[in-house]
Amino acid sequence: MKKLKKLFLIILVLALSLTAFVGCQNNEEQDDKVSGKIKVAASPTPHAEILAQVKDVLAEQGYELEIVEFSDYVQPNLVVDSGDLDANFFQHKPYLDDFNNEKGTKLVTVAPVHYEPLGVYAGKSSDLANIPDGASIAVPNDTTNEARALLLLETNGVIKIREGAGLAATKNDIVDNPYNIEIIELEAAQVSRVIGEVDFVVLNGNYALDAGLNISEAVAKEEQESEAAVVYANILVVKEGNEQREDIQALVDALKSDAVKQYINDTYKGAVIAID
Numbered sequence: 001m002k003k004l005k006k007l008f009l010i011i012l013v014l015a016l017s018l019t020a021f022v023g024c025q026n027n028e029e030q031d032d033k034v035s036g037k038i039k040v041a042a043s044p045t046p047h048a049e050i051l052a053q054v055k056d057v058l059a060e061q062g063y064e065l066e067i068v069e070f071s072d073y074v075q076p077n078l079v080v081d082s083g084d085l086d087a088n089f090f091q092h093k094p095y096l097d098d099f100n101n102e103k104g105t106k107l108v109t110v111a112p113v114h115y116e117p118l119g120v121y122a123g124k125s126s127d128l129a130n131i132p133d134g135a136s137i138a139v140p141n142d143t144t145n146e147a148r149a150l151l152l153l154e155t156n157g158v159i160k161i162r163e164g165a166g167l168a169a170t171k172n173d174i175v176d177n178p179y180n181i182e183i184i185e186l187e188a189a190q191v192s193r194v195i196g197e198v199d200f201v202v203l204n205g206n207y208a209l210d211a212g213l214n215i216s217e218a219v220a221k222e223e224q225e226s227e228a229a230v231v232y233a234n235i236l237v238v239k240e241g242n243e244q245r246e247d248i249q250a251l252v253d254a255l256k257s258d259a260v261k262q263y264i265n266d267t268y269k270g271a272v273i274a275i276d
Contacts, residue, residue: 037064041076041088044069045209046272054254081105092232094144106240111252112233115273116205119218125199134180135199141185149202156220215271
């Protein structure tokens with residue numbers, strides 16, 4: 001009988017220890033979400049650079065910010081949707097909406113942070129007003145950014161797009177091409193690499209900065225007061241359901257601070273524009 005009581009006590013102690021251990025592990029996992037590490041996917045320029053400015057502020061609040069850099073526009077969304085990372089910062093809402101529709105992901109906007117004007121940059125030619133017949137222009141090939149590039153070219157009289165094509169426009173929607181322009185569709189990160197081989201390139205702000213180009217050098221650009229400044233604001237994105245997490249809201253507050261706005265204005269000279 002004594003042996004049975006002893007065995008029962010041993011089992012009880014082991015059970016209580018296991019419960020305490022599991023509870024501790026669960027608390028540690030919860031703490032990691034609330035006051036531990038925040039893992040954010042970002043394009044190197046300017047997104048990762050902007051995020052780096054808030055590391056110290058977040059550290060004072062008990063959060064360690066880990067920035068994971070990506071050079072493409074696909075993986076940053078996939079790793080957030082899978083839960084491997086907490087958030088990403090590289091895209092605008094039209095691109096996010098298109099991505100969700102195509103991939104079945106459930107990603108949502110938390111806050112707009114800045115706007116990057118799209119620009120047309122000179123390659124072998126330098127004047128859109130005197131564009132040579134048969135000129136070649138490289139544009140991003142993802143759905144929303146290609147449309148955005150084509151609409152910018154239309155605004156500057158280079159081509160005319162089919163009415164109603166809007167943000168789904170591709171080169172197949174060009175209905176008037178008086179200069180016989182050849183539109184070359186490339187993955188966004190590759191566009192700047194052909195600048196010496198084509199007449200013009202149309203670049204997203206981050207890739208222009210990566211290539212050492214400034215918006216002041218663009219032969220045409222989206223204007224700050226245009227609708228594009230609102231539609232194409234670069235956003236902080238999380239998986240649906242995580243929008244109100246305390247750590248995510250702390251990150252939003254830090255990114256929207258006056259100090260970050262000042263950093264953006266001083267560093268990028270109009271290539272990146274902070275949003276209030």
